[in-house]
Amino acid sequence: MTAAILPGAPRPTVGGRATPRALCVLAPNPSAMTLDGTNTWILAEPDSKLAVVIDPGPFDEDHLRNVIATAESLGKRIALTLLTHGHPDHADGAARFAELTRTSVRALDPALRLGSEGLVAGDVITTGGLELRVVPTPGHTADSLTFHLPADQAVLTGDTVLGRGTTVVAHPEGRLGDYLDSLRRLQTLTMSSSVDTVLPGHGPVLTDARGAVEFYLAHRAHRLAQVETAVEEGYTAPAEVVAQVYADVDRALWPAAELSVRAQLEYLREHGLI
Incomplete structure (x- = not known):
């Protein structure tokens, strides 16, 4: 991750009510990589007693119990747990959370599932009248x-x-080609007027979904061009490319930037550009 601010992005307080059906409980794991912490999302129809939780977060007993208590304070019982992907800051608490709530855990990766059902592209999940549609967005990770x-x-x-x-x-699991395809898939949703808000895994809510996705696409194209130029100038080792291309980024994030550079170099090689 880098610390750039999305152009025109609002900066509301992280956590709390975001939409009529979505409320964020912020995990206490802030860092350079997790920003304010992991956003655990409680979703429910306003008139339903059943809720869905997305990304219970890290294995932190107080946080997991706080998510349950928050749902209960709204008169909701958690009926299902979903994972956006398997990174520890999103998924390490899932097994304990499932134990506390007596729910199943659905994820794309079979290793993360607790229960008989997984998740695949095109699935429509309905719980307590709430409808969620599963959109595949590989690239950050394969799952x-x-x-x-x-x-x-x-x-x-x-x-x-x-x-x-x-x-x-996150190379080698994350692939830039997949990630660009995922951003374009999200862009299509925003252009169809069916999406105007991003409820992210970290950081504040974005109310200009189309602008955010277009910024991401432009940013990736710009970074890719910078990497290509660095290679043409003789910087071929990933660490060398990071020093040239990510000089504007906090050095604490350079190890993460190197993962992206490796994915960018792989993409350029696959497309015969270097």
């Missing part, structure tokens, strides 16, 4: 998913689109 919440014209993007800054294409 990354986005959940489309049509009633609120929102998408829950995990780490595919963040509320602040840009995300890592």
